[in-house]
Amino acid sequence: MDGSLRTTSPTDCNPPFTHTMNTFTKTLLSISLTAATAAQAAPAFSCCATDPEHVGRPDEHAPISVMGDHTHAKDGWMVSYRYMQMNMDGMRHGTDRVSTSDVFANGYTVSPESMTMDMHMLGLMYAPTDKLTLMLMANYIETEMDHRIFSQMAANMIHAGDTTFTTKTSGIGDLKIGGLYRFYLKENRKAHFGLSLSLPTGSIDEKDTTPGMGGPAKRQLPAPMQLGSGTVDLLPSLTYVQQFGNWSYGAQANAVIRLESENDHDYQLGNKFGLTTWAGYNLNKWLGLNTGLSYGYTGKLKGDQKDVGLMGPNGRSVTTAFEENYGGERLDAIFGINLYAPKGVFKGQRIAIDVRLPLWQDLNGYQLETDSVITIGWQMTF
Secondary structure, eight states: OOOOOOOSOTTTTOHHHHHHHHHHHHHHHHHHHHHHHOOOOSOOOOSOTTSTTOOOOGGGSOOTTOOSOOOOOTTOEEEEEEEEEEEEEEEEEETEEEOHHHHHHTTEEEEEEEEEEEEEEEEEEEOSSSSEEEEEEEEEEEEEEEEEESOHHHHHHHSTTOSEEEEEEEEEOOEEEEEEEEEEEETTEEEEEEEEEEEOOSOSOOEEEEOOTTSOEEEEOOGGGSSSOSSOEEEEEEEEEEEOSSEEEEEEEEEEEEOSSOOTTSEEOOOEEEEEEEEEEESSSSEEEEEEEEEEEEOOOEEOOTTOOOEETTEEEEGGGSGGGSOEEEEEEEEEEEEEOOSSTTTTEEEEEEEEEEEEEEEEEEEEEEEEEEEEEEEEEO
16 A cells, blocks of 8 residues: 555446446336336325325335335425444454454454444435425444454553453434435336435544554544545435235335545545345234345445554554455345334324344455344334
8 A cells, every 4th residue: 555645536447336336227227117017006105195184004114224215295294213223243254254363364463353333313304396305314323343452462562461442433424415206106106216415524533542553542443433434425226116905015226426536534435336125014004014135235445544554563453454354245134113103193103123134245355244233213204
């Protein structure tokens, strides 16, 4: 790493990104074709959520962890709160689980052991027309990562003898603002596309006490412990839903495209592509179950992480300091519950929970594997 600034665009010399965007484009076309050719079924979607005669269904929304899954009728509002917790435990290299000893054998002084991220998300949606719904989402993030130093001798040199340590960060994350446009509605089928911007309101200057020559001290933390990307990002999506008598299914393709070649700390997070499919079944007017599959691809980090130490007694410092240990693919199973109030004092409100469990992971380099992602949410329309 020479520390030079990168000025190339996200697509320059980046076949994985080109492949990802080609895949994303093909997926959007496939979902659009499905929307145009799906067979007729009943019942049709209700006209308007703000109509006094409208009666919602538990499966009107996707699993709560799926964002931008629905639009609203003209003058409709929705406020929402989501709590998400991601748990990561143990290291992985490619598709194989590895031990910290394996990490140390490849020249790293420090290996992560586990990580927990808690995110609180506040959302607001408003529809100025029947076809257009505007969105705003802010979040607050709390992250904690446990680490191990490869030997007692090294710990004596860089961390006052302690072979383990924990880093923590918390604060406001990146702000997302955009809209959803419903371009297709026929009988019981509908489709919309979304376009949002993620604004870099989350800090990338987070520091905590970490090991180093001269002993433990406050130092710049690697990218996984930062609160934002540090770049303006484009968030496109395309969603299709079909509803039947007491069940429904849907699909969504989405992406995160970094619009700047690097942030203020001389790196750029990888672009992302996701594809989620789900099905929901209503047990009655207020309770529904859902399940689905979610595939995610993340590109490698590019650039040096300014002020993050690269050297250690074992050769390299921590795995998260190096760009080759970022990105990969993951396939999750989704299981969820939707509770909806069709009438009464709580009419228009819903509470939902879903759990994502990884079925397969193929990670670049040495990274923590994901064990579970739990999302709990509350939504109210008016």
